[in-house]
Amino acid sequence: MKTENVIEADQLTKTFGGFTAVNAITFEVKKGEIFGFLGANGAGKTTAMKMLIGISKPSSGTAKVAGFDVYTQTESIKKNIGYMSQKFALYDDLTVKENITFFGGIYGLSRTKIKEKREQLVSELGLENISNKLVGSLPLGWKQKLSFSVSLLHEPKIVFLDEPTGGVDPITRRQFWEMIYKAADQGTTIFVTTHYMDEAEYCDRVSIMVEGKIEALDTPKKLKEQFKADSMSQVFLKLARNIE
Amino acid sequence: MSISLSNICKSYKKVKAVQNISFDVNPGELFGLIGPDGAGKTTIFRILTTLLIPDEGTATVAGFDVVKDYKAIRKSVGYMPGRFSLYQDLTVEENLTFFATIFRTTIEENYDLIEDIYVQIEPFKDRRAGKLSGGMKQKLALCCALIHKPKVLFLDEPTTGVDPVSRKEFWEMLKRLQKKEITILVSTPYMDEAALCDRIALIQDGEILDIDTPEAIVSKFPKTIYNLGANNMYKLIQSLQSYEHKYSVFPFGEFVHYTDKRDSFEVANLISYLEKAGLTDISVEVGQPNIEDAFMELAK
Numbered sequence: 001m002k003t004e005n006v007i008e009a010d011q012l013t014k015t016f017g018g019f020t021a022v023n024a025i026t027f028e029v030k031k032g033e034i035f036g037f038l039g040a041n042g043a044g045k046t047t048a049m050k051m052l053i054g055i056s057k058p059s060s061g062t063a064k065v066a067g068f069d070v071y072t073q074t075e076s077i078k079k080n081i082g083y084m085s086q087k088f089a090l091y092d093d094l095t096v097k098e099n100i101t102f103f104g105g106i107y108g109l110s111r112t113k114i115k116e117k118r119e120q121l122v123s124e125l126g127l128e129n130i131s132n133k134l135v136g137s138l139p140l141g142w143k144q145k146l147s148f149s150v151s152l153l154h155e156p157k158i159v160f161l162d163e164p165t166g167g168v169d170p171i172t173r174r175q176f177w178e179m180i181y182k183a184a185d186q187g188t189t190i191f192v193t194t195h196y197m198d199e200a201e202y203c204d205r206v207s208i209m210v211e212g213k214i215e216a217l218d219t220p221k222k223l224k225e226q227f228k229a230d231s232m233s234q235v236f237l238k239l240a241r242n243i244e
Numbered sequence: 245m246s247i248s249l250s251n252i253c254k255s256y257k258k259v260k261a262v263q264n265i266s267f268d269v270n271p272g273e274l275f276g277l278i279g280p281d282g283a284g285k286t287t288i289f290r291i292l293t294t295l296l297i298p299d300e301g302t303a304t305v306a307g308f309d310v311v312k313d314y315k316a317i318r319k320s321v322g323y324m325p326g327r328f329s330l331y332q333d334l335t336v337e338e339n340l341t342f343f344a345t346i347f348r349t350t351i352e353e354n355y356d357l358i359e360d361i362y363v364q365i366e367p368f369k370d371r372r373a374g375k376l377s378g379g380m381k382q383k384l385a386l387c388c389a390l391i392h393k394p395k396v397l398f399l400d401e402p403t404t405g406v407d408p409v410s411r412k413e414f415w416e417m418l419k420r421l422q423k424k425e426i427t428i429l430v431s432t433p434y435m436d437e438a439a440l441c442d443r444i445a446l447i448q449d450g451e452i453l454d455i456d457t458p459e460a461i462v463s464k465f466p467k468t469i470y471n472l473g474a475n476n477m478y479k480l481i482q483s484l485q486s487y488e489h490k491y492s493v494f495p496f497g498e499f500v501h502y503t504d505k506r507d508s509f510e511v512a513n514l515i516s517y518l519e520k521a522g523l524t525d526i527s528v529e530v531g532q533p534n535i536e537d538a539f540m541e542l543a544k
Contacts, residue, residue: 039407040407040408040409040410041377041378041379041405041406041407041410042377042378042379043407139282140280140281140282141280163405166404166405166433167280167281167404167433168280168281168433169279169280169281169283169448169543170280170435170536170539170540170543171494171540171543172280174494174495177495178478178481178495181477181478181481181495182478184478185476185478185479195405195406195407195408196434197408197436198436198496198497199497200497201496201497201498202477202495202497202498220497220498221498231497232497233408233436236408236409237408237409237412240407240408240409
């Protein structure tokens with residue numbers, strides 16, 4: 001089963017002047033795994049993620065994402081990953097269908113493939129009645145679900161989700177996680193950051209960054225045992241407070 | 245009453261932002277407005293801080309009417325909007341002095357109120373506000389909202405996007421402020437923060453679902469919750485969704501919260517159903533509902 005590594009980082013480091021934002025992180029993520037990437041604000045999560053998705057060159061260390069090198073093969077990385085963040089998702093002034101078509105084109109899918117994906121996606125999400133409406137007019141939760149589906153259009157090996165559920169109502173948040181489970185079940189690797197600690201418990205494994213370093217990495221269950229905590233929230237608080 | 249709303253309605257063009265909102269906040273109370281984006285929380289804040297006029301209904305803050313007495317209200321309340329709205333190119337100290345001056349006071353006069361918070365950002369007092377980290381910006385904004393010693397403090401999503409450590413520290417600050425006889429109305433999309441309020445209003449799509457203490461809201465939950473676990477989460481959810489007796493199925497961390505349509509049933513039957521569906525390592529225990537369970541039940 002889950003044996004093939006789709007992300008491998010070894011001593012990956014990023015410095016800005018004299019400041020070390022990411023300090024020699026080493027970890028691997030397996031195919032089909034839901035990997036939670038946690039840390040306080042300013043701990044270095046975003047910097048680490050930027051290196052992994054090929055838009056920021058590491059200062060030292062090595063990493064491979066979907067089998068490609070983060071120094072020399074960034075274009076291949078971009079073709080093999082999906083990315084979704086809370087801040088930028090879809091174009092508000094394009095319709096649901098237009099967004100799907102646009103992103104399908106960006107990912108280099110053929111016209112037939114785009115058409116097929118568009119119909120499949122609209123019917124899976126139950127968007128038949130609103131597929132010609134502007135995305136800007138949809139409730140946030142629908143946008144986020146659509147945005148996640150769009151990030152999977154080109155069937156990427158890994159999808160990076162940067163705080164995907166911020167501000168979303170609890171029911172939609174759960175429907176969103178069901179979509180994540182489904183994608184993982186089909187073999188897509190999920191790399192996700194979140195500030196909701198209960199969501200950390202949905203992950204197969206979780207890493208916690210503190211001041212540029214990965215200070216803990218294991219299944220939620222084992223982390224709770226290790227830190228003698230009842231919840232991931234307590235684990236997080238213990239780790240981040242002890243360091244100070 | 246420190247804050248009182250009666251049948252407040254507000255629409256933007258075709259969108260009904262809030263409908264028939266009524267609630268009261270007692271003096272010295274820490275009252276939470278709990279709901280997702282688009283629920284109408286910010287509209288309520290803007291009406292109460294006199295920045296928006298309601299279409300219908302009346303409201304008072306510190307005894308003053310939000311329409312007629314808007315000037316008096318502005319002097320007696322502190323408001324921390326959801327979006328950081330201090331001057332980015334003024335330093336920490338300059339921002340604070342500016343807000344003190346506008347309210348015809350000085351930093352020294354009410355220093356005891358902000359001391360607790362200000363000492364944490366004082367080492368950076370010569371830094372421009374725009375260059376502060378998220379947590380420090382939030383602390384500065386709270387100081388600026390408090391500098392004139394308001395009777396009522398409005399905090400619109402102060403902890404959104406903030407990590408759990410800073411969130412916890414922020415709530416500890418609020419609890420200390422409350423002891424200084426300031427009434428606090430705070431909104432948050434994080435359901436776990438609801439438990440830290442004296443009373444809460446759950447709000448969705450512009451309507452209030454319930455108002456009560458967090459304990460009372462949870463105790464009203466009508467069903468028994470079962471925490472279910474199995475070897476494959478996705479399959480477990482799928483199987484439960486198609487179970488004929490299911491009432492609700494929601495993933496909650498490492499477990500699924502399951503409720504059944506029937507008043508009583510044999511857990512063994514549910515287990516054998518799941519086993520037939522190919523699941524293993526099945527665990528079932530009775531769980532406790534939380535605010536999020538209550539919210540989802542009310543929002544149905």
